[in-house]
Amino acid sequence: MRRTTDVEDLLRLHAPQVLGALIRRYGHFDAAEDAVQEALLAAAGQWPAAGVPDNPRGWLIKVASRRLVDALRAEDARRAREQKAAALALPPAERVPQDDDTLSLLFLCCHPDLPPPAQIALTLRAVGGLTTAEIARAHLVPEATMAQRISRAKQKIKGARFGRPDNWVERLPAVLHTLYLIFNEGYTATSGPALQRRDLAGEAIRLTRTVHRLLPETGEVTGLLALMLLTDARREARTGPHGDLVPLDEQDRDRWDKAAIEEGVALITHALSSGPAGPYQLRAAIAAVHDEAPSAEATDWREILGLYDVLVRLVPGPVELLNRAVAVAMVHGPEAGLAEVDALVGELGHRRDAVRGHLLERAGSYDEARAAYESAAAQTLSLPEQRYLQGRAARLRA
Secondary structure, three states: OOOHHHHHHHHHHHHHHHHHHHHHHHOOHHHHHHHHHHHHHHHHHHHHHHOOOOOHHHHHHHHHHHHHHHHHHHHOOHHHHHHHHHHOOOOOHHHOOHHHHHHHHHHHHOOOOOOHHHHHHHHHHHOOOOOHHHHHHHHOOOHHHHHHHHHHHHHHOOOOOOOOOOOHHHHHHHHHHHHHHHHHHHHOOOEEOOOOOHHHHHHHHHHHHHHHHHOOOOHHHHHHHHHHHHHHOOHHHOEOOOOOEOOHHHOOHHHOOHHHHHHHHHHHHHHHOOOOOOHHHHHHHHHHHHHHOOOOOOOOHHHHHHHHHHHHHHOOOHHHHHHHHHHHHHHHOHHHHHHHHHOOOOOOOOHHHHHHHHHHHHHOOHHHHHHHHHHHHHHOEEHHHHHHHHHHHHHHHO
16 A cells, blocks of 8 residues: 555656646646546545556546546537547557656746746646645735636636747746746745745755756756755755744754755756856856855855856846845955945845845944844845844844
């Protein structure tokens, strides 16, 4: 008898592959998704007691295909439905390119006609296998609102050709950006009572591994996977016993995931030796410098600043420039960093004031630092970040 948790993991693995196979052959995103859900429910009810079939993916495709054909027959005239069903009969499951279906599904969910929030929601639903309720909780919106968002996304891409698009090279950045946003939200939640949403971060890593397995020599894919691994390696050390935020320079590095760091360093080393570095590769290289330092004091900030100098030439965004300002401060002193921060334009939310508070505190301007921390705390919707910033301000008030 197979453990229920093992069966659930197996179903989670195969769900996007089965959905991709059905959409590729039949279209009908909504109907295909419903059929896959029915097949998954059937498997969840049968496999723990009866055992997992030799070809679980083939079993799911067969059952889901039957459900889908039945649903389509009910919609149209019997004769037309039977003709189409015969024309679209599935080939043997062994010949279904499962990984390519997963990648094609990612490209479909990241269709350029969809705004980024819709791309993220649809990717989590169709490829990640999360329920609408889980996605809604992750984004702190009502389930009905998220259901409408996903439904509108499906309708907007209805009729879009399934499969890896001809311009997939141009579309790949949208896929990687979506995975990057999912990971970031999981690693540092923008709002709510918890600093991290581990399910989102873990799902982003899993999906990025899939893309990397299919495109192993694409530098930015490798860079993104390395970045996620090197960043997520610090996960256990980022919070205290009560969920409080622990900044990087105060973390217990013995709690960092050494295996993840080794894998991430190997990936980014290979990527950087294979051609010009892109933004994800540079971010991963910066993360590697942090992770390989035996202590905060031993961090090579000059190397980090040099990497940021290259990164901001490629991506001169406000977040990248703010992070570079921190590196400037660590190399040339807090006053130099403050000058960089004060020159920034663009939307940074609470981050600008949080960095200003840190640099002002290092410069000995405690009253100004306290005011900056308090301003940052008032802007963030993350309760752990809010408590941390309020604690910094209170310490300077004493």
